[in-house]
Amino acid sequence: MASIELVQVTKVFDKTAVIDRLDLTIEDGSFTVLVGPSGCGKTTLLRMIAGLDLQTSGSVRIGGKDVSNLAPGQRGVAMVFQNYALYPTMSVRENIEFGLKNNKVKRSERIELVESISETVGLKDYLDRKPSTLSGGQRQRVALARAMVKKPAVFLMDEPLSNLDAKLRGQMRIELIELHKKLGVTFVYVTHDQVEAMSMADRIVLMNGGVIQQEAAPEVIYRQPGNQFTAQFMGVPPMNVYELGANGIKFGFRPEAALLSQSQTQSQSPETNLNTNTPQWSVRGTVATREMLGSETIYQIKSGDRSYMVKSADDQYAFDQEVQLRVDASRIFLFAADGSRLLESEPDYAGYMDRLRGQRHG
Amino acid sequence: MANRTTWDRIRPYVMIAPAMAGILTFVIYPMGYLIYLSFYKYNLMNRAKSKYVEFDNYKQIFTRGDFYKALGNTLVYTVGVVALTMILALLTALWLKRNTRLNAIIQGGIFIPHIVSIVSVSLVWLWMMEPSHGMLNALLRSLGIPPSHWLQSSRTALVSVIIVAVWQAIGYYALIISAALRNVSPSIYEAAALDNASRAKVFFRITLPLISPQLFFILVIMTIGSFKVFDIVQIMTGGGPNDATTTLVYYIYSYRTTNIGYAAASGVTLMAIIGLLTFVYFRLLSRKVHYQ
Numbered sequence: 001m002a003s004i005e006l007v008q009v010t011k012v013f014d015k016t017a018v019i020d021r022l023d024l025t026i027e028d029g030s031f032t033v034l035v036g037p038s039g040c041g042k043t044t045l046l047r048m049i050a051g052l053d054l055q056t057s058g059s060v061r062i063g064g065k066d067v068s069n070l071a072p073g074q075r076g077v078a079m080v081f082q083n084y085a086l087y088p089t090m091s092v093r094e095n096i097e098f099g100l101k102n103n104k105v106k107r108s109e110r111i112e113l114v115e116s117i118s119e120t121v122g123l124k125d126y127l128d129r130k131p132s133t134l135s136g137g138q139r140q141r142v143a144l145a146r147a148m149v150k151k152p153a154v155f156l157m158d159e160p161l162s163n164l165d166a167k168l169r170g171q172m173r174i175e176l177i178e179l180h181k182k183l184g185v186t187f188v189y190v191t192h193d194q195v196e197a198m199s200m201a202d203r204i205v206l207m208n209g210g211v212i213q214q215e216a217a218p219e220v221i222y223r224q225p226g227n228q229f230t231a232q233f234m235g236v237p238p239m240n241v242y243e244l245g246a247n248g249i250k251f252g253f254r255p256e257a258a259l260l261s262q263s264q265t266q267s268q269s270p271e272t273n274l275n276t277n278t279p280q281w282s283v284r285g286t287v288a289t290r291e292m293l294g295s296e297t298i299y300q301i302k303s304g305d306r307s308y309m310v311k312s313a314d315d316q317y318a319f320d321q322e323v324q325l326r327v328d329a330s331r332i333f334l335f336a337a338d339g340s341r342l343l344e345s346e347p348d349y350a351g352y353m354d355r356l357r358g359q360r361h362g
Numbered sequence: 363m364a365n366r367t368t369w370d371r372i373r374p375y376v377m378i379a380p381a382m383a384g385i386l387t388f389v390i391y392p393m394g395y396l397i398y399l400s401f402y403k404y405n406l407m408n409r410a411k412s413k414y415v416e417f418d419n420y421k422q423i424f425t426r427g428d429f430y431k432a433l434g435n436t437l438v439y440t441v442g443v444v445a446l447t448m449i450l451a452l453l454t455a456l457w458l459k460r461n462t463r464l465n466a467i468i469q470g471g472i473f474i475p476h477i478v479s480i481v482s483v484s485l486v487w488l489w490m491m492e493p494s495h496g497m498l499n500a501l502l503r504s505l506g507i508p509p510s511h512w513l514q515s516s517r518t519a520l521v522s523v524i525i526v527a528v529w530q531a532i533g534y535y536a537l538i539i540s541a542a543l544r545n546v547s548p549s550i551y552e553a554a555a556l557d558n559a560s561r562a563k564v565f566f567r568i569t570l571p572l573i574s575p576q577l578f579f580i581l582v583i584m585t586i587g588s589f590k591v592f593d594i595v596q597i598m599t600g601g602g603p604n605d606a607t608t609t610l611v612y613y614i615y616s617y618r619t620t621n622i623g624y625a626a627a628s629g630v631t632l633m634a635i636i637g638l639l640t641f642v643y644f645r646l647l648s649r650k651v652h653y654q
């Protein structure tokens with residue numbers, strides 16, 4: 001078992017710094033998910049931990065030991081590749097065994113390990129097959145078995161589920177969570193799918209443009225986003241964010257935070273809402289689109305030149321219907337002009353909230 | 363109605379008829395005629411005087427020393443050319459794997475011998491291998507190595523011919539192997555690096571099996587080609603000195619006017635040897651070749 005520390009790591013490709021002086025500590029035994037939009041440097045970061053790409057500067061430490069210049073095979077890490085990267089000319093057994101042989105593990109021990117691992121991942125009947133005769137899910141398992149059998153201190157995975165169909169992906173997700181519980185070693189998992197990140201991680205590292213945006217548990221990332229990017233990246237549909245109209249301040253709320261009701265003809269003051277005494281922000285609009293997803297419905301509400309996404313359990317509103325949209329003030333986020341979050345504790349917060357409540361749309 | 367069914371039945375044969383006509387005239391018929399001739403003492407001046415001699419020509423082949431000499435030369439030539447070309451082409455391809463500007467130029471350079479006519483190649487080497495004024499001996503002398511007689515000694519002539527053949531073939535086969543190497547996904551090598559595989563392990567357990575189909579193809583093609591070598595020998599040595607470079611095809615060629623029946627029998631024997639060799643390759647090696 002081992003923690004991973006990246007200290008002032010920089011990676012330069014063709015004179016452009018993809019990652020610039022990044023610091024990150026991944027705790028021992030955690031299931032850390034690196035998530036971010038395409039091209040943000042997740043794979044680059046993972047490959048530097050594995051030693052497949054060397055960092056331009058900075059250092060990588062695994063289990064407290066500096067491995068910056070150590071070959072990948074000496075770092076005690078195992079990696080599952082997106083395309084599995086199985087050895088096509090070897091049987092499943094040889095694939096799993098290859099690393100053990102290179103590490104001079106005794107034959108009897110090897111056989112035992114291969115048997116028990118293949119049992120765990122359900123490959124026992126396929127040991128003598130070639131990878132080309134296996135299905136995508138089975139290949140995925142071989143890749144996992146090949147990584148597991150070396151008993152690595154660190155498991156690295158680069159979008160290992162992206163080639164599987166939705167159902168199998170869901171199943172493998174659960175299996176990976178269970179596997180992590182069982183092995184108790186450090187997992188670093190790369191994905192650009194935020195649903196995968198939310199469901200598997202006990203710690204999410206959200207990146208954008210080679211910079212870590214926020215690093216926290218999934219609930220914290222979701223409920224207390226540190227900045228506008230985090231707020232809009234996590235959650236489907238993304239958070240509604242619009243200009244407040246003062247000092248570049250923006251306000252935002254999650255689609256599920258909005259409450260819809262039949263629009264009253266007479267304009268009513270938001271603060272003095274009838275059935276609740278919590279302060280609210282409200283707006284009137286019309287239903288522009290409606291997506292019925294089963295347990296919930298996603299509406300797009302148009303109001304003036306703005307449109308708000310709303311997720312609601314209520315599917316009674318029809319296309320083109322006039323509705324009233326309300327959001328509790330406690331569920332509204334404020335962001336400064338530079339995208340950073342404006343916290344309640346800040347002196348200007350109350351003033352901006354008042355200003356927001358004073359606004360009327362529609 | 364009956365007409366239509368007949369047409370349906372013969373249509374496939376009509377369709378392949380043009381191609382079959384070509385094959386029949388240019389492959390099957392000459393082969394049959396060759397076998398036919400091999401049973402005759404053929405008289406070029408007067409066909410009527412040709413005589414059916416059963417297996418006499420074949421009996422002669424297998425009792426004559428010069429046939430065995432030619433067969434031996436051909437075997438040495440084939441083994442030498444195939445082994446050297448494959449090893450050197452593989453090493454060249456591995457060396458060219460890194461994609462640098464210099465490598466692109468080198469790759470173009472080593473391919474040039476392949477597009478130059480073998481006649482020119484042979485003549486240039488003939489000139490370079492000239493013992494007293496040739497460039498090679500000048501080079502050897504300047505390095506303090508005793509010069510060689512190259513093509514003019516029966517001890518070195520066959521080796522000299524092999525050198526020329528290998529030199530001409532490397533570029534082409536290096537290109538094929540190089541393409542095969544580039545087809546291997548880099549992530550497989552990365553997986554091997556994470557599996558702590560040594561360089562030798564990576565080469566013998568991963569690279570070699572992955573390019574084995576191409577290597578097998580080269581092995582078969584080159585063996586057949588080398589067994590039929592003629593042009594280099596004809597231009598550079600004319601089979602000499604003292605039959606040291608007489609190969610099977612050259613041997614057959616030397617009987618083209620004097621004893622057609624005997625030449626035909628030798629041709630049939632050559633065909634049988636090549637067929638047998640290819641069969642043996644497939645039996646022995648095809649299980650070691652990994653097709654994906």
Ligand SMILES: Nc1ncnc2c1ncn2[C@@H]1O[C@H](COP(=O)(O)OP(=O)(O)OP(=O)(O)O)[C@@H](O)[C@H]1O
Pocket residue numbers: 013014018036037038039040041042043044045191192
């Ligand atoms: N070998 C390379 N040479 C040059 N640029 C590279 C190389 N590898 C990656 N990059 C660049 O580095 C940036 C980060 O790439 P990286 O592969 O880490 O993205 P990613 O976050 O994994 O994206 P994705 O989710 O699409 O896999 C990209 O802009 C990419 O173009």
Ligand SMILES: [Mg+2]
Pocket residue numbers: 042043044
């Ligand atoms: Mg990636």
